[in-house]
Each structure stands twice: as structure tokens, then as C-alpha cells.
Amino acid sequence: MIDSKTLKIPIDALGESEGVVAQEVVSKKGVVILPAGVDISLFEASMGMLVKKMRENGVEFVKVNAPQQLSDDDIEDIIAKVYSDEGAIISKDKARDVVKHVDIVFNSIRDEDEIRPEMVNAMSNMGRDLTEDLLRNPSVAFSLGKVQEADEYTFVHSFNVAVLTGFLANRIYPGDREYLQTIVIGGLMHDLGKSKVPIDILNKPAPLTTDEFTEMKRHPNIGVSLALKAGVQDKDIIAVISGHHEKWSGMGYPNKKRGLDIPESARIAAVADVFDALTAKRVYKNPMSSRNAISMILKDAGVHFDTRVAREMLVSIGLYPPGSIVSLSDGRICIVVSGNGKDLVRPVIMLKEPKKKDRDGSPVFIDLKNERDLCIDKYLGHGDKRELGI
Ligand SMILES: [Fe+2]
Known part of the structure; x- marks a missing residue:
């Protein structure tokens, strides 16, 4: 405490x-x-x-x-516990394996100019495995799945988008295993076409010029060709690859589709894609807090994003997104670990028990939905600045 x-x-x-x-x-x-x-x-x-x-x-x-501010060490300590393999729904090892595999696929396409069906089959198996993790614990999977690593942005981003896309899809169609599998696999493959984008544009440590952006905008169509070549047939997987940069207003790319003409799986992936991009740490920008990223997505609902999906993001993650450091009405300071359905102000929180003489305080999870005498008093900041070391 x-x-x-x-x-x-x-x-x-x-x-x-x-x-x-x-x-x-x-x-x-x-x-x-x-x-x-x-x-x-x-x-x-x-x-x-x-x-x-x-x-x-x-x-x-x-x-x-x-209110005593948490020191960086306190925050690291709490976050290390939240993201520890013990409590994690998607373990760091699994996340690392997925990221490594996406890396191998991208580099193989880049170096050998070919994509083999076994590469996408392995990606599909990983997607199915992640889906089982999401189905086992839909409420905390997102908060525990997000991974940040600036140097391998594209591969880590593919993993994060897959997990968040699956998380949102599971909120909209709870327990629909088949749909979840396709959308998670779609998330893993959504940026496949970036393997053909020149590496200096892809990893440019600054915003892109107009010409570079034109080149970058080819990646959804390239991704679709690669996936079809490798034998991917599922229409939702193809829709995610093709449509994750389309905008509700019709001002997106590559096909300027609008509104409900954009397949729903792509509309879900669009929210996940932007959320991860905003909250990612890049060489040229600091990560935005989850709270601010959600607020930006809500502002763009009905213009860039499908309002229903954007609202689902808010409702599922809440006003206090996972990673928020908050003080409670009794003065204790804790970290939010997951949202709580439509009750935006009563997430599940984690705090540490007071240290006993000879042992460290262990983390305690409290669902504020069941603790009517306790509420969140103040938002103190977010703990998204960490490196998780994968
Ligand atoms: Fe993309």
C-alpha cells in the first residue's frame, strides 16, 4: 500500500x-x-x-x-507483476515466438521474393493458438497481451493488432471461435505487404514525405496478392489485409470504400491498428497513453472509424484503460488491469498488499464492480512507458 x-x-x-x-x-x-x-x-x-x-x-x-507519486521503480515493479508469466494470459514466450515468426516471414519475402504456403500456415496456427488464449480469458487478455519494442516495430505491431482485433471481435461476437480465429490471423497478416516496402521507408525514424507515403499506401494491395499466392482463401482475412486503412468517410486507402461497404473485420482492425500505432514507442515519438488514444479514436468515430467499434473500444477498456495509475477513495494507489463491461468507472484494479516483515507485498486484484464502498478518486497517469524486454 x-x-x-x-x-x-x-x-x-x-x-x-x-x-x-x-x-x-x-x-x-x-x-x-x-x-x-x-x-x-x-x-x-x-x-x-x-x-x-x-x-x-x-x-x-x-x-x-x-498523494505520493509512485516512483519509476514502483511503477516498474507493479507492471512487471502484471506482465509476469505467472499472471499473463499470453505469455511473454509465446508473444516472442509470434513476433519472431512474423519477422521470419517478412524477411523471407523481402530476401527471397517468395511466400510459401507453410509460412502462412504457421502464422494461421499461431493465430488459432492466440484465439484460444483470448477465449480463455477475454477480460484481461488485451491488457496482458500488449507488447512494445521499438526496434521491431512492424512485427510487434502485427502481434498487438492481432490480439487487440481478436479482443474487440470477441466483445462484439462473444465466443465465436471461427470468426475470432480468422480475424486474429488477419491481424497477424494485416501488414504483410509492408515486406515489399523499401526498408528505408518502412523504418524511417521520422514522419514520411508525400512520395514515401504514396509508396507505403501500396501495402494493402501487395499484402492481398501475397496472401492469395500463399493460398489464403478466407474472405475475412483478406478483408483485414485489404481494408484496414479504409476510413468510414471514404477518405481512406487503397479503395476509398466507405461506411458499411468496408467489411466489418476491416473496420475492427482499423481501430486496433491506429490504437497500437498511437500507443507505440517509436524512435521519433513517445507513446501516447491508452486513455488519450481512446479519446482520439472516439473523436474520429463516424469519420475515420465505425462508431460502434470505437464505442466498443471505450466500453471494453473503460475510462481508465489498463495501465492507468489511479488513486482510490481510501487513498491507496493502484494500477488498472482490465475494464468492466459497460461500467466505465469500475475496472478491475491491482494493488500491492502492505509489505510484511520478511516478504514483499504480493499483488491483490480487486473488481471495483463488487466494491461499492470503494471508487476511483483520481487518474494519476499511465504506465505505458515501459519496455517489456521481449
Ligand atoms: Fe497497414
């Missing part, structure tokens, strides 16, 4: 401080100037007047319970 810490804040510094008044401040006549238990940010507008009043009454300091 990480308790809040009581600080004595000089009255002139109150405007720049954060926290809750720990002890009420009263005037010489006993009139309350600052009540206890109230967040000092609420007094922002009247702070000048309040400070003046406190000075007149000889008050120099205010005791404030400042």
Missing part, C-alpha cells in the same frame, strides 16, 4: 500544490477558512483571497495530504 503523505505547505505555495487539506484552517475568531478533506484545487479561483485571509490571521502553513 502506498499511503498519502502529509506535507506542510507554505501558504504562498498553495496555488501550485496538489492534495487534500489535512487539517482545517481557522481564523482567530474560529471561522473556517479552509475545511479539511477538500482538494485544494477546488480553491484555485479564490486562492488569492484565501491566502490573504490566512496571512491576516497569522497562518503560515497548511497541512496537506499530497
Whole structure:
């Protein structure tokens, strides 16, 4: 447990401080100037007047319970536990194997200029295996599946998109194993055509020029040709490869399809694709928090994205996406590990038990849906900055 810490804040510094008044401040006549238990940010507008009043009454300091920020070590420690093989639904080893295989397929196409059916068969088997993981634990699979690794972006991105696409599809069509398998395999293969994009464009450590972007925009069609050549026949897999850059408004590529003309599997993959791209760490950009990425996707719902899929993303991940660090109404600080259906403000959280004499505190999972006396008090930030070392 990480308790809040009581600080004595000089009255002139109150405007720049954060926290809750720990002890009420009263005037010489006993009139309350600052009540206890109230967040000092609420007094922002009247702070000048309040400070003046406190000075007149000889008050120099205010005791404030400042929420203690987690140190980087605390965050790493919590995240390491959330992503540990012990609790992970998709293990790091499996994620690593999938990423490695996507890497092998891409490089083989690039080097030998051919795609063999056994390569896509292996990808399909991996997709089926990931689907079983998603079906076994649909609520936390997404939060535990996401992997970040800047150097192997395309391969890691394929893995993340496969997991997130499957996760969203399972929310829309719960338990539909066959559909899930095709959409997860589609996610793994969605950027197959990038194996034919010149490597200096693909790995350019900066945004692309117009010409480079034109070249990049060929990848969905190239991907479809490669998949067909390797014997892929499923229409949903082909639709994901072909249509994941189409936009609801008709302004996407390569076919400028619009609205419901874009196959649903591609509309789901489009949300997963952009979400992973926004939250990824690249050489030229820091990762965006999941919360901000969802908010951007919602803003573009009905223009870029299918509103239903974008809403599903919000509902399933919630207002506090996995990885959010939040403080609870009882002052404890915890990390959100998964959303909770339509109850956007009551996700499943994880906190650490207090350290005992001779052992580290172990993680405790609490479903806030079942804890009506406990709620999230404040969003403190996100823990997406980590490297997971795969
Ligand atoms: Fe793509």
C-alpha cells in the first residue's frame, strides 16, 4: 500500500500544490477558512483571497495530504507483476515466438521474393493458438497481451493488432471461435505487404514525405496478392489485409470504400491498428497513453472509424484503460488491469498488499464492480512507458 503523505505547505505555495487539506484552517475568531478533506484545487479561483485571509490571521502553513507519486521503480515493479508469466494470459514466450515468426516471414519475402504456403500456415496456427488464449480469458487478455519494442516495430505491431482485433471481435461476437480465429490471423497478416516496402521507408525514424507515403499506401494491395499466392482463401482475412486503412468517410486507402461497404473485420482492425500505432514507442515519438488514444479514436468515430467499434473500444477498456495509475477513495494507489463491461468507472484494479516483515507485498486484484464502498478518486497517469524486454 502506498499511503498519502502529509506535507506542510507554505501558504504562498498553495496555488501550485496538489492534495487534500489535512487539517482545517481557522481564523482567530474560529471561522473556517479552509475545511479539511477538500482538494485544494477546488480553491484555485479564490486562492488569492484565501491566502490573504490566512496571512491576516497569522497562518503560515497548511497541512496537506499530497498523494505520493509512485516512483519509476514502483511503477516498474507493479507492471512487471502484471506482465509476469505467472499472471499473463499470453505469455511473454509465446508473444516472442509470434513476433519472431512474423519477422521470419517478412524477411523471407523481402530476401527471397517468395511466400510459401507453410509460412502462412504457421502464422494461421499461431493465430488459432492466440484465439484460444483470448477465449480463455477475454477480460484481461488485451491488457496482458500488449507488447512494445521499438526496434521491431512492424512485427510487434502485427502481434498487438492481432490480439487487440481478436479482443474487440470477441466483445462484439462473444465466443465465436471461427470468426475470432480468422480475424486474429488477419491481424497477424494485416501488414504483410509492408515486406515489399523499401526498408528505408518502412523504418524511417521520422514522419514520411508525400512520395514515401504514396509508396507505403501500396501495402494493402501487395499484402492481398501475397496472401492469395500463399493460398489464403478466407474472405475475412483478406478483408483485414485489404481494408484496414479504409476510413468510414471514404477518405481512406487503397479503395476509398466507405461506411458499411468496408467489411466489418476491416473496420475492427482499423481501430486496433491506429490504437497500437498511437500507443507505440517509436524512435521519433513517445507513446501516447491508452486513455488519450481512446479519446482520439472516439473523436474520429463516424469519420475515420465505425462508431460502434470505437464505442466498443471505450466500453471494453473503460475510462481508465489498463495501465492507468489511479488513486482510490481510501487513498491507496493502484494500477488498472482490465475494464468492466459497460461500467466505465469500475475496472478491475491491482494493488500491492502492505509489505510484511520478511516478504514483499504480493499483488491483490480487486473488481471495483463488487466494491461499492470503494471508487476511483483520481487518474494519476499511465504506465505505458515501459519496455517489456521481449
Ligand atoms: Fe497497414
